[in-house]
Amino acid sequence: MHSIEQLQEIVNRAIASTKYTQKPTELYEPISYLMELGGKRMRPVLVLLSTELFGGNVMKALDAAIGIELFHNFTLMHDDIMDKAPLRRGKPTVHAKWSESAAILSGDVMFVEAYKMMIKVDDAILREVLDIFSATASGVCQGQQADMNFENREEVSVEEYLYMIKQKTAVLLAGSMEIGALIGGAEKDQAKLLHEFGENLGLAFQLQDDILDVYGDPEKFGKLVGGDILANKKTFLLIKAKELANDNKSKELAKWLNGTSHEPSHKIAAVTEIYDSLEVRQLAEVQMHQFVSKALSALEQIGIENKSKKLLADFARALLIRQQ
């Protein structure tokens, strides 16, 4: 069985050796470009880890793992157009480097490539894998649309927020792991347990991301700390703060959210102080811990003990360690 680093290496080697050289080049070059920008390869690694958990050979799951990474990057390519993002991992986004039309169409063909990779699984699990993959893909699109809708809405409930991050982020981790499990030879009910693990892990991850965006160590976080606050992003923290604030606090929060001329560092400090006074960080952590517990409980129900299972449990438990 492989370590996380070894699995990342396997994924990166497979990506580096797959060239999208078909014509027209405007359609295929962006695929190679985006795939080779790097990243932690969390989703394909989880596919491979799930295969190994059930005693399968990771090489048998590699096509599907790459298919998942292709799908994930296709969604990034289209999301970046919608968000008008100029940069992705510090490099120009596809629509900025080529054109918006190229990014739309290259994304479309990338999605086809993702399906082509998924279709390579064995006949015995083909329909099952494709059903999971298609349901996952629909979920991710729904999550992205819900996220965009939230930007234009005054009020979003915690429940709606959790459903949105489930669709946008967690279902892909869940689908990746369920597919990996099936390729590894898992029975459907066992694969479903891993789906449950992945979904709760994804939810916990997103909550951690919300927390770190405000409370993270700028050096470790990799993104600008306070970015969500500056963008008035409706994260778990902001939604919960609005819910809990009394009249005075509500007005103070609204002042910072609605103002346009605040010094960025002042706004970040003031909103963080409101969060602190309402203890929304603690509430987010409680919620996150619940998701981690659910994930671990699903994992425990899988009656296998091996190194891969330990890696998955470690992965989840690492979220419980409070990070600054």
Add this chain to the structure above:
Amino acid sequence: MHSIEQLQEIVNRAIASTKYTQKPTELYEPISYLMELGGKRMRPVLVLLSTELFGGNVMKALDAAIGIELFHNFTLMHDDIMDKAPLRRGKPTVHAKWSESAAILSGDVMFVEAYKMMIKVDDAILREVLDIFSATASGVCQGQQADMNFENREEVSVEEYLYMIKQKTAVLLAGSMEIGALIGGAEKDQAKLLHEFGENLGLAFQLQDDILDVYGDPEKFGKLVGGDILANKKTFLLIKAKELANDNKSKELAKWLNGTSHEPSHKIAAVTEIYDSLEVRQLAEVQMHQFVSKALSALEQIGIENKSKKLLADFARALLIRQQ
């Protein structure tokens, strides 16, 4: 066996009774909207006709037929964004009515819905159908990108043009028919013959479209006659005219193509006169007839005689009747 009109009716009823009611509505309403704008339903009808040709029940092919129509409309939704088209069948395009982001994302989820419909075929042909569908989808994207590239190129050869229209238009007819045949119980080699029929039929159709855009009866054509000329669109006629023109004619043609202040009707009349003098219409017709012959020859090799085969042959032969 059904007539073309009966098959259109079956397709239209299926579309009218399929509601895309999932949430968020911004994602699913555009699917219903675009699917219900109407049209001849040529592609799904060809799926059903191909199934009947091999003795299959059309109801067994209906999901795949709708899947093909979903795919086709997904490409229209994204093409309309790239072309900045305000109208589709006289109604606002999806990006005009909702937003560009909604059109990107709704198209993406529509593509997933198309795959979901294709996945419903029997296990015995699942892999085969998905391979054909994915290859078709890649081809259509390639054709659309090639078409966009041609707009920015000075010279395009006839060979390049024919390859582009094969990808953009013909492969989808070919794929639709091949899939319909497989659902109808055809052997792979028989289905391939129908693929060949569909591909050549599609090429002939596109050439007819090029001819009718210049020489069609305005009342029957449904689009503005001369539109391609006004847009300097690199059709078979223009490419061939550039190829055949002597120095004088080249200069005259270039004058009309490069000028920006021509009265539209003058430009249409003058370019049509150049086409007439170089007899490019006749050359397009010869080329079109060759494709129709190839299509009919592939059809004849299918050793079945029934009403569906006669309908398909009539469909192709109708292209041989010179239309004004």
